[in-house]
Amino acid sequence: MIEIEALEFHYPQGEFHLSIPRMSVGQGEKVAVIGPSGSGKTTLLNLIAGISCPQQGTVNVAGQIVSSFKDAGRRDFRITNIGFVFQDFELLDYLNVLDNILHPYRITRALKLTQQVQQRAIDLSNGLGIGDKLKRFCGELSQGEKQRAAICRALLPQPRLILADEATGNLDPRNKGRILDLLFENVESHGASLLAVTHDHELLPRFDRVIDFLEFRTGTAA
Amino acid sequence: MNAKFWQIIVSILLAVSFTASADEKLSVYAVNYPLAYFAERIGGSSVNVVLPVPSGIDPAFWEPDASVIAEFQRADLILLNGAGYAKWLKHASLPRRKLVNTSAVFQRDYISVEQTVTHQHGPGGDHSHAGTAFTTWLDFNQARMQAKVILSALKKQRPQQADVFIQNYTSLEKDLVSLDQALAAIMEQDSNKPFIASHPVYQYLARRYNINLKSVMWEPEIMPAQNQWDALQQLLATHGAGWMIWEGQPDKQSVARLDELDINSLVFSPCANTPEEGDFISVMKNNIREIEKAFQ
Amino acid sequence: MINSLYIAWRYLVFNKVRTATLVACITLIAFLPMALQLILEESQQLLQSRANSTPLLLGARGSALDLVMNSLYFDDEVPEIISMQAADEITDTGLAYAIPLYIRFQARNKPIVGTSIDYFDFRNLQIAQGRMLAVLGESVIGAVVAEEYGLAPGDSIVSSPDTLFDLAGAYPLKMTVAGILERSHTPDDQAVFVDLKTAWVIEGLGHGHEDLSRTRDSSVILNRSEDSVTANAKLFQYTEITEENMEGFHFHGDASIYPLTALLVVPNDAKAATLLRGRYLENQQYHIVRPTEVIQGLMENIFRIKRVIDAVIAIVGLATVLAITLVFALSVRLRQRELTTIFKLGCSRMTAVKLIAAEIVIIVLAAGIICAGLLHIVDANAETLVRMFILN
Numbered sequence: 001m002i003e004i005e006a007l008e009f010h011y012p013q014g015e016f017h018l019s020i021p022r023m024s025v026g027q028g029e030k031v032a033v034i035g036p037s038g039s040g041k042t043t044l045l046n047l048i049a050g051i052s053c054p055q056q057g058t059v060n061v062a063g064q065i066v067s068s069f070k071d072a073g074r075r076d077f078r079i080t081n082i083g084f085v086f087q088d089f090e091l092l093d094y095l096n097v098l099d100n101i102l103h104p105y106r107i108t109r110a111l112k113l114t115q116q117v118q119q120r121a122i123d124l125s126n127g128l129g130i131g132d133k134l135k136r137f138c139g140e141l142s143q144g145e146k147q148r149a150a151i152c153r154a155l156l157p158q159p160r161l162i163l164a165d166e167a168t169g170n171l172d173p174r175n176k177g178r179i180l181d182l183l184f185e186n187v188e189s190h191g192a193s194l195l196a197v198t199h200d201h202e203l204l205p206r207f208d209r210v211i212d213f214l215e216f217r218t219g220t221a222a
Numbered sequence: 223m224n225a226k227f228w229q230i231i232v233s234i235l236l237a238v239s240f241t242a243s244a245d246e247k248l249s250v251y252a253v254n255y256p257l258a259y260f261a262e263r264i265g266g267s268s269v270n271v272v273l274p275v276p277s278g279i280d281p282a283f284w285e286p287d288a289s290v291i292a293e294f295q296r297a298d299l300i301l302l303n304g305a306g307y308a309k310w311l312k313h314a315s316l317p318r319r320k321l322v323n324t325s326a327v328f329q330r331d332y333i334s335v336e337q338t339v340t341h342q343h344g345p346g347g348d349h350s351h352a353g354t355a356f357t358t359w360l361d362f363n364q365a366r367m368q369a370k371v372i373l374s375a376l377k378k379q380r381p382q383q384a385d386v387f388i389q390n391y392t393s394l395e396k397d398l399v400s401l402d403q404a405l406a407a408i409m410e411q412d413s414n415k416p417f418i419a420s421h422p423v424y425q426y427l428a429r430r431y432n433i434n435l436k437s438v439m440w441e442p443e444i445m446p447a448q449n450q451w452d453a454l455q456q457l458l459a460t461h462g463a464g465w466m467i468w469e470g471q472p473d474k475q476s477v478a479r480l481d482e483l484d485i486n487s488l489v490f491s492p493c494a495n496t497p498e499e500g501d502f503i504s505v506m507k508n509n510i511r512e513i514e515k516a517f518q
Numbered sequence: 519m520i521n522s523l524y525i526a527w528r529y530l531v532f533n534k535v536r537t538a539t540l541v542a543c544i545t546l547i548a549f550l551p552m553a554l555q556l557i558l559e560e561s562q563q564l565l566q567s568r569a570n571s572t573p574l575l576l577g578a579r580g581s582a583l584d585l586v587m588n589s590l591y592f593d594d595e596v597p598e599i600i601s602m603q604a605a606d607e608i609t610d611t612g613l614a615y616a617i618p619l620y621i622r623f624q625a626r627n628k629p630i631v632g633t634s635i636d637y638f639d640f641r642n643l644q645i646a647q648g649r650m651l652a653v654l655g656e657s658v659i660g661a662v663v664a665e666e667y668g669l670a671p672g673d674s675i676v677s678s679p680d681t682l683f684d685l686a687g688a689y690p691l692k693m694t695v696a697g698i699l700e701r702s703h704t705p706d707d708q709a710v711f712v713d714l715k716t717a718w719v720i721e722g723l724g725h726g727h728e729d730l731s732r733t734r735d736s737s738v739i740l741n742r743s744e745d746s747v748t749a750n751a752k753l754f755q756y757t758e759i760t761e762e763n764m765e766g767f768h769f770h771g772d773a774s775i776y777p778l779t780a781l782l783v784v785p786n787d788a789k790a791a792t793l794l795r796g797r798y799l800e801n802q803q804y805h806i807v808r809p810t811e812v813i814q815g816l817m818e819n820i821f822r823i824k825r826v827i828d829a830v831i832a833i834v835g836l837a838t839v840l841a842i843t844l845v846f847a848l849s850v851r852l853r854q855r856e857l858t859t860i861f862k863l864g865c866s867r868m869t870a871v872k873l874i875a876a877e878i879v880i881i882v883l884a885a886g887i888i889c890a891g892l893l894h895i896v897d898a899n900a901e902t903l904v905r906m907f908i909l910n
Contacts, residue, residue, distance in 0.1 A: 051862060072866065079864025090859040094532030095525075106521035107865040113521070137532075288652035288696075295635055295650060313654035313764050315713040317635035318605070319615045 001027050001161060001193040002048060007057035009047060018043055020057070023211065030184060030194040032204055035213025041197040044213075045163045048195065049082050050074035062160050076110040083154030083192075085183070087166035089146045091138040091153075098134040101125065101152045111157055124152050128182055144175040148182065155186050162187055164196035168203065176200060248379055251297040253308040254281040254494045256359040257324060259502040260369040261301060263394045264387050265376055272297070273496060281494050282356065285310050299375055303368075305332050307356040322375045324368035325358045332358075333425045355425035357492050362402035362506070364426060369394055397503050405431050405510050411517050416463040418454070418485070423469060423492055436461045442470040451479070458483070465516045488512040519876070522869070526876035536849075537881065540842060544885035545892070547835045551828060552889070553896045557907065558824055560900035562817050565591070568704055569809035571641075574783040574791060576604060576616070576798070582807040583816060589619050589780040590809055591705045592629035596622050596779060603774040604804060605781055611797070613790035617782040620717045624678045625693070628663050631709045632717025638699075640784060643706055647671055648697030651713050654724075654767055655759025657693040658711045661701035669695050674758075675710060677720045691720045692758040703901070715769070718776055719759070724769040846874060 002025040009018045018040040025031050033041050046052040047059055050066040051074075059066045062081055069077060091100045099106075101121045105113035125131045128148040130141075138146060147167065154162055164183065168176040180203055187194045196207070204210050247270040252258035258273040265271065274290050275281040286294070291314050294300055300316055302308070304325035325332075333355040359365040373391040377384045413432040422437040438454055440446050446454075466472075466480055468489045477487045490509040491497070497505050530537040568590050577585035578598030587593035608616035617640055620632035631637075635651065638644075638658075648671030651658050659669060669675060677691045693712060701707055718724050759767060769776070783806065785791035798806045850857075850870070857870045896903065 049862070075864045075866060077864075082864075084862055086859070086862075090855070092856055094529045099528060103525075103860070104863050104865075106525055107860050107863070107869050110864070288649060291652040292650060295652075309765070312769075313715065313759075313767060315635050315651040315653065315656070315715075317639065318609075318617070319634075319636045319639075 001025050001029065001062060002195065003058075003060040004048075005058050005060075007047065007054045007059065009043065009052065009054045016040065016043075018047075020044070025193050025195055028188070028191055028193060030187060030208045031196070032207040032210045033195060033197045033213060034199070034201070034204070034210060039213040041213055042165055045165055045195070045197060048161075049078050049084070049163060051078070075108070079104055079108050079110050080157060081160050083157065083159035083162045085147070085150055085154045085162065085164040085167040087169040089138075089150040089170075091146055091149055093138050096135050096137055097125070097130060097141070097149050098122075100138060100149055101134075101156055103153060104157055117156070121152065121156055124155060124186075125149075127186070128152055143171055144179065147171060147175075147179050151179070151183060151186065155190065158190060158192075160192050162192055162194045162196075164194065164198075166197055166199065168198065168200055176203065180206065248299065248376070249297045250299045250301060250376075251294050252301040253303055253311070255496045256365065256493065256502055257301040257303060257368065257372065258496075260365075260372050260394060261299075261376070264369065264373050264390045266386060266390050268380060268383050268386070269376065275495055277496060277498070279495065282308055284308070286314070291315070298379060301372060301375075303356060303358060304329065305356040305358050306354040307358075322371060324371040325364065327367055327371060328358075328364055331364075333429065335422065335425065355422070357423045357494070358426055360424060360427035360492060361430035362398045362405065363430060366395055366398040366402070369398065401503070401506050401510065402430075405513070408510065408514050408517060409433060415516065416461050417516070418457065418461070418463040418466045420466055420468045420472070424467060424490070427490070434461075435467070436463070440476070442468045442472045442476075445473050445475045454483075467513075486516070488515055519872070522872045522876040523880065526873055526880055529873075530877060530880055536845070540845065540881050541884045541888065543838050543842065544882060545888045547831070547838045548885060549889045549892050551831045552893055554824060554827060556893060556896055557900060557903055558820060560897075561820075561904040564704075564901065564904055565813045565817065566810075569813035572782060572809045573785060574614070574794065574806050575809055576600070576608065576781040576783050576804050576806045577779070579801075579803065579805050582805070582812045585780055585807060586809045586812045588621050589782065592621055592631060592709055594624070594629065599777045599779065600781070600804060601774065602776045602778060604778065606774060608781060608783055608794075611794065613794045614783050614785040617784065618714055618778045619780045619782060620714055620778050622779060623717065623720050625657075625675045625710045626663075626667060626678070628660075629709050630657075630677060630717060630720065631711050632714045632720075633711065634714060637711070637782070640782065641702070641704070641706060643702060644700045645697045646700040648695070651696055651711070653759075654713065654716055654719065654764060655691070655693055656696040656712070656716070658697045658699060659695055660699050660707040660709050660711075662707040663710060664695075664698045669698070671695055671697055689722075689757045691716070708905070714776075714778075716759075718769065719757070719767065721777070723776060724767055846878070850874065 002023070004020050004023040006022070007018070007020040010016060016038075033044065035041050043052065047054055048061060048066070050059075050069065053067045058068075061077075064077065066074060066077060092103065095103065098121060101124070102113060102118070105111045105117060111117075122131065122134070125134055125148075128151060130145055130148045130152070133141065133145060138149070141149065147170075151167075162183070167183065168179055171179060183194065183196075184206070198204075248265065248268060250258075250261045250265065250269050250271045252261060252271060252273050254275075255273055258271050261269060262271045272293070273281070274286065274293065275284045294314070294316055297320060299322055300320045302311065302321055302323045304323040335353045335355050359368060369391060373387055376387050380387070409431040414434055416434045416436070419428075419435050419437040420440040420442060422439070424433070424435055424437070427433065428435040436457055438446075438450065438457065440450060464484065465486050465488055468487055469492060471489060472487050480487055489512055491505055493502055493505045500508075569586065572590055575585055575589050577589070578600045580598045584593075584595050584597045588595060588597050602618065605616040605618045608614055615636070617636045618632075618634055619637075621629055622632075623630040638650065645658070646661065647664075648658075657675060659675070663669065663675075667675070673695045674692050675695060677693065679690050693710070693716065699706065699711075712720075715724060783794065785794055795806050795808075798804055853870075860869060861867065
């Protein structure tokens with residue numbers, strides 16, 4: 001699913017440097033990425049998602065060389081192929097849960113908001129246990145509910161790859177397990193791959209594989 | 223052929239409309255018969271003169287109702303006698319523009335009369351209203367002036383008919399002047415000859431023709447009460463009149479009792495309302511013949 | 519674009535106070551100058567058409583504007599008083615006819631216009647119900663007066679006591695409504711018309727005499743002797759002229775010195791108008807004005823003031839636009855995180871611009887609709903507003 005070869009990246013300013021000679025994630029694989037703060041885990045996610053471009057090397061996601069696209073192409077690729085789950089959920093307070101889940105469809109032309117999509121959003125939210133809270137605003141939700149909504153948003157466009165950046169970081173221990181279960185469940189049922197950056201070492205055994213970032217990093221974080 | 227046809231139609235229409243506007247009579251309302259008569263004489267066929275006072279009622283004290291006042295309001299001209307004549311005018315609403323005060327030209331010569339009705343306004347004290355004698359037309363020279371005012375009012379309304387009006391007026395004026403001269407000639411015989419008027423309506427007549435006239439407050443058709451006879455006796459002591467002038471045919475009893483006092487009766491009708499017989503001129507001629515009796 | 523509008527709409531709904539404030543600001547800044555313009559145009563039309571239909575006015579030397587405002591629009595500022603004699607003087611010139619006006623009293627806050635029947639002909643006022651004035655004590659009322667107070671022919675209306683001029687002990691006069699005029703969309707709709715003589719009765723110049731010997735209320739009698747009864751000023755709450763007491767009503771003194779506020783002078787033709795104005799040029803007592811000129815002068819002054827107001831509004835408008843720009847700039851900064859998120863999700867930077875643009879479109883549209891609604895209300899009530907703000 002992900003094939004990275006001879007990747008070299010540094011920010012225009014600063015001394016941070018990321019170098020990945022080779023890394024791959026297979027179809028349906030659930031991989032955790034660990035490493036100390038500033039080791040470039042988020043940068044890796046940005047490179048895979050096409051938010052940033054490497055100076056050298058290739059990032060191949062689902063058989064496409066992401067770094068070879070132009071900006072618009074990368075965005076369309078991202079919104080159709082990749083689902084993002086953030087640590088702070090990044091839900092919009094002025095939209096209700098349903099509108100938040102449907103939001104990707106409203107901000108890009110690459111996705112078309114149809115009746116079926118709406119129905120799928122409802123089914124998905126039912127599956128994640130927030131089907132009765134679709135009309136609520138995010139301010140009225142608990143942390144766990146918020147992350148469920150965020151997962152719904154990530155899954156709705158049926159991406160082939162889910163990128164989770166500290167997705168369980170702000171949850172209490174009981175919720176961590178349950179959210180991870182939900183994430184795994186849905187990734188599996190969609191046949192997608194999961195690349196999750198995490199600090200929760202107790203959760204690592206549940207992943208198929210763990211990549212430790214200390215392997216790749218040279219230089220210091222900006 | 224077609225053009226000719228239309229030309230004829232148009233000229234017929236024009237002719238009809240012109241005749242119509244010329245035929246439209248001026249609506250003239252008057253407050254008493256003399257004015258109505260003068261207007262009719264001067265205006266001839268171009269005017270429609272209305273005196274809405276029912277016969278037998280003195281126009282000076284008549285009260286029109288709202289619908290008659292509305293008729294007055296719609297008239298082209300409203301002829302007023304002036305000199306406070308027709309008390310209903312005091313509280314009626316009439317269009318100023320249409321009012322013609324026929325006696326305004328000689329208003330300096332109005333005769334004031336003391337009225338006997340006095341009343342109080344708060345603790346301020348009594349006062350009485352100075353009244354004005356209003357039978358202006360019994361001075362035929364004044365009548366002529368009033369007629370002349372009517373003439374100019376009509377001329378102003380219908381300038382295109384001025385010539386006819388002037389012609390009509392001249393004929394009326396001749397009649398009035400001859401009345402004036404006839405009466406003056408009779409009175410010249412003896413201007414000191416004392417007369418008594420049954421009612422104070424002959425002020426202008428007396429002034430113009432030098433009539434030595436004193437007045438009582440009698441009504442022709444009512445036998446005077448005893449105190450009125452006493453007042454007459456008192457008056458006769460200083461004013462030895464042999465004739466009493468009545469406004470209308472007097473009551474036979476009154477005439478008989480006057481005879482006992484050696485006072486003869488004669489009728490001089492002010493002719494304020496439409497006469498039963500004749501017109502203004504013939505009534506006045508009659509009046510003059512009556513007064514002539516006193517000198518035979 | 520529909521999606522952007524939807525998101526913008528949700529954002530605006532969520533931030534109600536901010537939205538309402540912005541809409542209110544834009545509405546006000548757009549509405550004020552337009553409403554002002556509308557009212558001024560209406561008042562110009564109203565004032566001008568009335569002035570144009572009034573050839574000349576004669577009044578006491580003094581403010582021409584007061585004279586015109588009182589005589590044409592029945593403003594309650596009473597000009598210097600003239601006398602009836604002035605009317606005769608005009609008639610005597612043979613150049614014009616004069617319609618006397620005595621506009622000084624009020625009945626139920628509506629002006630009482632004392633005039634002669636000629637006024638109705640001149641203004642082409644027709645009776646819609648009832649009949650024209652016939653006798654003393656009657657009134658004919660404008661359509662609006664009838665409507666506002668639910669008056670019909672046969673009802674009555676009482677003049678307001680005028681404490682300032684009550685020295686003669688004049689009592690309010692109860693007047694019968696003889697007729698109601700057809701609506702003319704002029705100040706005549708707002709007036710109570712009476713005969714001049716009736717107006718003089720209100721002033722106390724004409725009066726009747728009640729039969730006091732039958733009065734039961736002993737407190738009104740100052741002195742009762744066998745043949746005379748003196749009453750004090752308490753006698754009536756109002757005077758009423760009835761068929762029975764009408765004959766007793768009378769005026770004291772010479773009618774030619776009775777008061778008027780103005781004469782509406784209708785010259786025979788343009789030449790007569792010029793001659794007449796020339797004759798009164800040097801007159802110490804009176805002056806003749808052309809209402810059209812006076813109103814033109816007034817409108818010029820009003821529009822001069824309006825230009826100043828417009829400039830102020832323009833500056834305030836500019837300040838508002840700047841403030842609104844600032845509000846949007848700040849809200850973009852507040853929403854930086856949201857914008858980063860949607861960028862990460864895969865939308866272009868332009869989307870942010872689209873969202874803001876959609877917001878502006880909605881706000882401006884809402885302000886525009888409210889503004890149009892308000893202007894419509896102003897337009898529908900322009901006549902009333904003009905009467906409220908300009909004519910009073």
